[in-house]
Amino acid sequence: MTKQRPVPMVERMSLWQRVVHGILILAILMLVVSGLALVYHQHGWAQALIAAMGGFGGRAVVHKAGAALLVLVGLSHLLSLLVSPRYRRDMRESVPHLSDLRQGWAGFLWRMAGKGQPPRYGRFTPMQKFQYWGLLACCLLMGVSGAVLWSPQASVGLFSKRFVDLMLVVHSSEAQVIFILFILWHLYDIHLAGGNFPMNPAWLTGKMREDLFKAQHGAEWDAMKKGTKE
Amino acid sequence: MNNTVHRLIVGFALVGLTVIGSWGPARAAAAAKLTSEDCLQCHDDPGMAASKVERPGALGATVVAKEGLTLQVTKSALKGSVHEGLSCTDCHSGIHELPHADKLPLPSCDCHSDLQAELKESVHAPSGPASALVPRCADCHGAHQIRGKSDPASSIYPANIPSTCGACHGNTEAMKALGVRQSNPVENFLKSDHWKSIEGGVTRKAATCADCHGAHKVLSATDPKSPVYKTNVPATCGKCHKGIEVKFLESVHGKALEEGHMEAPSCTDCHGEHDIEKASRSTSRVNGANLATVTCGECHSSVRMAKRFSLPQGMVKSYQASFHGLATKYGDTAVANCGSCHGAHDILPSSDPKSSINPKNLQATCGKCHPRAGGAFAQTPIHLKVTASDSPVLYWLQRFYIILIILTLGGMALHNLLDYIRHYKETLKKLRPVAVYLRMTKSERIQHVCLLTSFLTLVVTGFALKWPDSVWAFPFQALPGGFEARGVLHRIAAVVMVADSLYHAAYLVATRRGRRFMRDMIPTLQDVKDLVVQIGFYLGYRDRGARFPRFSYAEKAEYLALVWGTAVMVATGFILWFKTFFARFLPDWGYSAAEMVHFYEAGLAFGAIVIWHFYAVFSHTEKAPYNPTWITGQLTRHEMERYHPRELEELEARDHDAAKAPEKKV
Numbered sequence: 001m002t003k004q005r006p007v008p009m010v011e012r013m014s015l016w017q018r019v020v021h022g023i024l025i026l027a028i029l030m031l032v033v034s035g036l037a038l039v040y041h042q043h044g045w046a047q048a049l050i051a052a053m054g055g056f057g058g059r060a061v062v063h064k065a066g067a068a069l070l071v072l073v074g075l076s077h078l079l080s081l082l083v084s085p086r087y088r089r090d091m092r093e094s095v096p097h098l099s100d101l102r103q104g105w106a107g108f109l110w111r112m113a114g115k116g117q118p119p120r121y122g123r124f125t126p127m128q129k130f131q132y133w134g135l136l137a138c139c140l141l142m143g144v145s146g147a148v149l150w151s152p153q154a155s156v157g158l159f160s161k162r163f164v165d166l167m168l169v170v171h172s173s174e175a176q177v178i179f180i181l182f183i184l185w186h187l188y189d190i191h192l193a194g195g196n197f198p199m200n201p202a203w204l205t206g207k208m209r210e211d212l213f214k215a216q217h218g219a220e221w222d223a224m225k226k227g228t229k230e
Numbered sequence: 231m232n233n234t235v236h237r238l239i240v241g242f243a244l245v246g247l248t249v250i251g252s253w254g255p256a257r258a259a260a261a262a263k264l265t266s267e268d269c270l271q272c273h274d275d276p277g278m279a280a281s282k283v284e285r286p287g288a289l290g291a292t293v294v295a296k297e298g299l300t301l302q303v304t305k306s307a308l309k310g311s312v313h314e315g316l317s318c319t320d321c322h323s324g325i326h327e328l329p330h331a332d333k334l335p336l337p338s339c340d341c342h343s344d345l346q347a348e349l350k351e352s353v354h355a356p357s358g359p360a361s362a363l364v365p366r367c368a369d370c371h372g373a374h375q376i377r378g379k380s381d382p383a384s385s386i387y388p389a390n391i392p393s394t395c396g397a398c399h400g401n402t403e404a405m406k407a408l409g410v411r412q413s414n415p416v417e418n419f420l421k422s423d424h425w426k427s428i429e430g431g432v433t434r435k436a437a438t439c440a441d442c443h444g445a446h447k448v449l450s451a452t453d454p455k456s457p458v459y460k461t462n463v464p465a466t467c468g469k470c471h472k473g474i475e476v477k478f479l480e481s482v483h484g485k486a487l488e489e490g491h492m493e494a495p496s497c498t499d500c501h502g503e504h505d506i507e508k509a510s511r512s513t514s515r516v517n518g519a520n521l522a523t524v525t526c527g528e529c530h531s532s533v534r535m536a537k538r539f540s541l542p543q544g545m546v547k548s549y550q551a552s553f554h555g556l557a558t559k560y561g562d563t564a565v566a567n568c569g570s571c572h573g574a575h576d577i578l579p580s581s582d583p584k585s586s587i588n589p590k591n592l593q594a595t596c597g598k599c600h601p602r603a604g605g606a607f608a609q610t611p612i613h614l615k616v617t618a619s620d621s622p623v624l625y626w627l628q629r630f631y632i633i634l635i636i637l638t639l640g641g642m643a644l645h646n647l648l649d650y651i652r653h654y655k656e657t658l659k660k661l662r663p664v665a666v667y668l669r670m671t672k673s674e675r676i677q678h679v680c681l682l683t684s685f686l687t688l689v690v691t692g693f694a695l696k697w698p699d700s701v702w703a704f705p706f707q708a709l710p711g712g713f714e715a716r717g718v719l720h721r722i723a724a725v726v727m728v729a730d731s732l733y734h735a736a737y738l739v740a741t742r743r744g745r746r747f748m749r750d751m752i753p754t755l756q757d758v759k760d761l762v763v764q765i766g767f768y769l770g771y772r773d774r775g776a777r778f779p780r781f782s783y784a785e786k787a788e789y790l791a792l793v794w795g796t797a798v799m800v801a802t803g804f805i806l807w808f809k810t811f812f813a814r815f816l817p818d819w820g821y822s823a824a825e826m827v828h829f830y831e832a833g834l835a836f837g838a839i840v841i842w843h844f845y846a847v848f849s850h851t852e853k854a855p856y857n858p859t860w861i862t863g864q865l866t867r868h869e870m871e872r873y874h875p876r877e878l879e880e881l882e883a884r885d886h887d888a889a890k891a892p893e894k895k896v
Contacts, residue, residue, distance in 0.1 A: 038556070041556055050560065055560045055561065056556060056557050056559075056560030056561070056562060057557075057560075057562065108645075108648075110652065111645075111648040111649050111651075111652045112648055114652065114655070118652075152553070152600065153600055153602060154602070156596065156602060156603040156604065156607045157600075157602030157604050157607070159606070159607065160606045160607055160609060160610055161607050161609075161611075161612065162621070162623075165614050165621065165624060166624060166627070168614075169616065169624050169627055169628055169631075173627070173628060173632075173635075174631070176631070176635055177631065177634060177635055177638065180638060180639050180642070181638045181642070184642070185642055185646075188642075188646050192646070192650065193646070193649055193650070193653070194649075194653055195653060198849075
């Protein structure tokens with residue numbers, strides 16, 4: 001085997017972003033594992049998971065700890081937006097735009113029929129923007145329904161059982177939507193899409209391969225070359 | 231069984247109601263009434279001890295049998311007995327002169343005529359076909375040593391009753407032979423809290439056998455006069471558990487029982503019969519953790535019961551799926567079980583104003599655990615059933631989510647598939663100018679596709695038989711004729727695989743490339759060396775891995791495993807297919823063994839394909855995670871350098887020798 005030249009890399013995530021993303025992964029894993037184990041409690045794998053978490057009580061502790069962690073991540077995200085110019089820039093970049101629809105459509109045509117050129121996306125692709133805002137909206141819904149379910153002692157005094165049941169159905173169904181729509185799709189993007197296989201390492205090293213960056217974020221690359229962006 | 235009984239009867243008739251002695255010298259008869267001293271003159275002789283008393287016995291080692299009677303009777307034989315002071319002839323009647331007859335009748339216990347009358351009505355009545363086997367008075371009370379029931383040495387002292395009755399009823403096999411159905415009553419009773427409190431010395435008043443079944447007038451539980459007949463059980467238990475009986479008879483269960491609905495539970499239906507345990511024990515049927523699963527669930531999960539009495543259906547299931555039910559299942563004893571809300575003995579329908587689940591009382595009932603429960607909380611049904619009729623909002627919300635999930639999942643899968651295909655085409659475009667090498671000829675590719683298709687069909691249709699309820703087995707279960715189609719598909723695929731294998735064998739022998747294939751596939755010492763080098767490389771001890779030939783050790787192992795697996799699967803598969811034919815030659819375990827091997831070998835083959843072959847072909851390529859070689863038959867130069875460097879060397883050396891420029895290109 002020939003020794004390979006170092007591949008040129010482009011910075012994608014700051015250290016702090018990677019740390020928060022890591023905590024977010026941990027929080028979502030805790031929530032998904034302990035939550036789906038409850039929804040699918042009649043299956044063997046779910047029962048094994050519940051046992052591994054120290055039984056029914058342990059499962060609830062894991063779930064609530066994950067929820068607390070997720071709330072912390074949300075708060076830190078807000079705080080970062082206040083103090084960090086980098087976060088504010090990323091926030092500006094992720095604002096949905098009419099061009100996202102155009103680019104999304106162009107991308108669809110290209111995938112579907114190989115028509116035209118692959119779109120040259122900015123810092124965040126339309127799909128990444130959709131995922132960011134969608135996940136945010138879903139987390140808020142999960143937060144509200146989860147708060148009602150958090151303490152049965154409190155909620156029996158405040159709401160009707162019908163409302164608590166409604167929140168239960170919303171919470172468990174929404175969880176599966178999040179799992180499928182955001183987590184699986186995101187995993188596809190990071191591991192399989194656009195030549196990333198086996199993985200886009202940006203979430204660990206903060207950097208991704210320059211050639212892939214050029215292909216996936218062409219407009220951003222052009223802007224960086226022109227010197228309008230760092 | 232009749233035969234056995236008959237023989238027993240004849241046997242006992244021969245022995246008869248006799249006392250057989252080896253008493254030698256006859257004595258002159260005494261004209262006067264005989265006294266005990268007269269009897270003891272002979273019977274108090276140690277020489278008499280050698281002669282055992284033979285008497286008709288019940289099924290087991292009863293009380294009298296344990297006394298071990300011999301013909302030697304001492305002066306103190308009756309000491310301590312309730313019969314102390316009676317003379318021998320009071321019981322051993324019919325002796326008027328000495329020497330007496332060789333055979334004497336059993337004592338008749340006629341003084342106790344009231345008890346004798348009770349016994350005659352009982353299942354132990356000395357009449358009927360098994361009369362020789364029923365216990366006589368002495369079997370339960372003893373012969374000379376008969377003691378009162380408050381005497382700890384008595385066979386009818388509460389603590390001793392289980393072993394007294396157990397002499398016969400502890401022998402379930404013998405009872406079964408007599409046609410008595412029972413489920414180890416004595417063994418079970420010894421597990422009960424009734425027994426534990428007697429054994430532990432807490433009380434000697436706790437119930438033993440006779441307290442529930444009666445002493446002399448023991449009747450079958452199917453006899454309406456029996457104290458253990460279903461409708462009499464509350465009164466029987468109520469003898470000690472006073473008050474509970476009254477509560478129970480007012481409950482929905484008690485009323486139904488009074489009306490003669492034998493489906494309604496009596497005490498023993500919930501608490502168990504002989505093995506009753508207190509509710510605090512985790513093994514008790516009335517322990518909170520067991521109510522939904524066993525005790526209440528047995529009847530209230532029954533569709534038949536729900537239909538007959540128009541009970542609401544799905545209540546137990548909805549409880550078990552609720553937080554209360556799940557927490558109970560995982561050992562939390564603080565959460566609500568059936569009894570927490572519905573009560574135990576005093577269960578009433580929700581329509582009854584006194585019921586704990588009457589809408590007016592729900593706030594108080596929930597409030598036992600949830601003191602802040604508002605009036606509004608309990609105004610909606612407590613047992614959550616997400617159906618269109620019970621809770622339409624939740625039902626349609628759930629439908630909405632299911633549709634949403636299916637649409638997003640499907641849309642996502644479609645999008646990503648398109649995405650992937652496009653990127654893949656772009657990758658191939660870039661690779662096109664690179665030199666390619668032939669890895670699989672068209673014939674080999676067709677063989678591989680046939681193998682792949684038949685293998686996967688066999689896996690799916692085969693495992694669908696083992697796991698018919700799995701999601702992926704759905705078409706075979708749900709579609710009309712799906713199950714038959716499964717069998718047909720499995721056999722078609724099997725035939726394709728056999729044909730493919732035979733063609734492959736012919737190809738190996740008859741073609742030049744086939745013979746070369748076979749040579750290249752033979753394991754060599756070099757493969758072992760390669761394995762050592764490669765493992766060293768994986769573990770970081772070496773800078774570079776093995777330089778593999780046309781087939782690496784992994785590929786050889788896989789191919790040979792495939793040959794072996796196919797042979798085993800075909801052989802066992804044919805035994806299963808033509809079972810009646812093979813039954814003529816195989817031992818009786820042959821079919822089952824073939825079935826077992828076919829299943830486990832299938833698991834092994836499928837696992838090996840996923841872990842070994844899929845891993846290799848999907849990741850060992852620069853086009854990962856998808857390798858098109860099985861369709862194009864080609865490898866790039868880069869792939870040859872990386873995965874088959876030794877083959878590449880050989881090819882190039884050959885080409886160099888032949889001095890031909892356009893090498894092995896296609």
